Amino acid sequence: MSSPRQPTEGPRSRAMVIDRAWRALGPGLEPLSGPGGAPLTRTVKLIVLPLVVRPALRPGLAADFLVPEEAARLDALVRESAPLLAATARWFTLLKKARRARGVVAGNPQDLYFQRCFELAVEYGVPPADAEDMAGAVVTEVAESGGGRTVEALREHLADVGRRDRLEAELAVGWQARAGAAREGGTGAPATEVTVAVALAAEALDACAAPDGAPAYTAMVDAGHGGLFGRALWAGTHGVWGTEGPPVSLGLTALPVPPRPEVGRGASTATLPAPLDRTLFERLFVVLQSSSRREELPTVPELVAREAGRSCAPLGLRDESLRVAAVLGGRLAVGLDPLGTGTPPAGRTTAHRAVNSRWRRETSVLRARRMTVSPRPDPDGGALESLARDLRTPWAAYTRRLWVRLHGRDVRGAPLTDLASAWAVLDGVARSVMMDHRARVRSALRALAEAPPAVVEPSGQGDV
Structure with missing residues (x-):
């Protein structure tokens, strides 16, 4: 099988090298591929990178962009693994x-x-x-x-009427205590403390390129600034993110403030509400469904007991380092500007420049940018215009995905002990959202290309 011709001018995206090499492998890979023939995201994450590429043994292939020699090496590795x-x-x-x-x-x-x-x-x-x-x-x-750590075990555990009543009572007490904390500290010493937290967050995001020497992250954790921002969300405090555009919740709830969580009876991935609007069942459903090593999770009774308290904690998280990571993610999210419409003051840190420049190089973003400035209506029937709208509010997808990652770590007892580990999560979520958007644009373009041409009905007025 001949190798696809590789460009030689400058670095190439590792993801694109894998995509092109995969498509050249031919039939037989459909169970591991998407509708367009590209490898599934989980195929790359769980098979290609850790088991075929093995960046730990080949450091030259660990970067997101590869020089031509390394790109050719990666291409050869994937092709050689075809059988x-x-x-x-x-x-x-x-x-x-x-x-x-x-x-x-x-x-x-x-x-x-x-x-x-x-x-x-x-x-x-x-x-x-x-x-x-x-x-x-x-x-x-x-x-x-999984040791009984299944959705069915969760459903059976929460089917007990007496247990449900006790959980509902616990949630009511926990939520009442939350209300008192919000009144006392929501906007509290408020302005001064929030101002300090905002300055430290900007310092931390500016130090993401060399996180080992940055004390700002540790200072935020020690001062409880994650809990501070969580209480501000409860109180509906405006301006804490440095911009008036996005809502205070950044899409974590569809309501003005998060509602009191309920126990719940079921869940479906197709109808999950915003993270902070989910029931205990829905929150743990996501954890159990997405965990590949369920044996490392607490037992179902422990999961439920801990989630009752966690759901009433600021930002729905117990660990303060994870709350601070959520705050940094929120500050990063409101400064995301993939369309290049004008970076707000909140988005002028090193972290923002790194993520925004990566997004703006995406061909799907370039097309969406052209659509946003075009005076003509969307000629594609709205499919791509909808994706362009997503790029105008990138914080929504980012903060939701980040919260799910942080919640999973909280459940497993995996804090983020320093800025380097926090930045790895923040940047990883940004890449994940970008790749998801890229896949959706490709799917929309493919559907439009396969659609039959529109039939123009005669107007009865003749040609003009």
């Missing part, structure tokens, strides 16, 4: 079939099985004659390794 990846795809199909046959519904199959399928491909190659039995054994093993 192994095709076998992985076949194993994944078998495991999904075994999962359905056993009625397993907990967890995301890609998170649970992708790496196990790669291991099976390495050990056995293509599935042998007894592969169905082997696949069934793996599915059972993975399901049992």
Whole structure:
């Protein structure tokens, strides 16, 4: 198989090198690919990078942009792994079939099985004659390794009437205590303390390029500035983010202030409300569904007991370092300007420049930018205009995704102990949102290209 021609002028995006190499591998990878033939995000995250590229062993391939020599090396690695990846795809199909046959519904199959399928491909190659039995054994093993930490176990735990009543009472007491804290400290010593927190946040975001020597993050954690901003959100305080555009909640709630959480009875990924509007069931549903190593989570009774207190804490988080990371994320989010319409004062730190410059290089963003300044209506029927609107309010997708990541860390007891680890999360979420937007633009363009041309009805007036 011939290698795709690689440009030689300057660095290339690692993600684009992987995308192009993957598409050149041919058929057989459909279970690991999206509708357009590109590798799924989880394929890259769980298989290609850690198991094929292995940046820890090949530091030259760890950067987001690669010099031509390293780009060619990465391309060759992916192409050389074609038989192994095709076998992985076949194993994944078998495991999904075994999962359905056993009625397993907990967890995301890609998170649970992708790496196990790669291991099976390495050990056995293509599935042998007894592969169905082997696949069934793996599915059972993975399901049992969760130790009862499943959505069904959560549903059964919360079905007990007496337990639900006790939880509702706990939530009522916790929320009342929150109301008192908001009155006492929401806008409190308010202006002075918020001003100090804002200055430290800007200092921390300015130090993201060399985070090891920056004391601002530690100072914010020690001073409880994450809790301060959380109480400001409860009180509906305006101006804490340095701009009057976005709402105080930055999309974390659809209401003026977060409502008192309820216990809840069910959840669906298609209808999940904003993070701080979710029930206990919905919050833990996301954790259980997205965790690939459920055995590391607390048991379901522990999860529920801790979530009752966590949901009434500032920003819905217990750990102060994670709250501070949420504050830094909020300050970063309100200064995101992928369309280049004019960076607000809140977006002039090193962190903002790094993220915004990356976004503005995206071809999908360049097209959206042209659409926003075009005097003509969207010729594409609104599909791309909707995506362009998302770029005008990038803080919404960013803060929601960041909160889910931080909540997951809070549940697992994984604080962010320094600015370097916090920045890795903040920057990772920005990349994730950007890649998601890129995929949605490609999907919209593909749908428009495949749509039949519009039929123009005769007006009866003749040609003019």
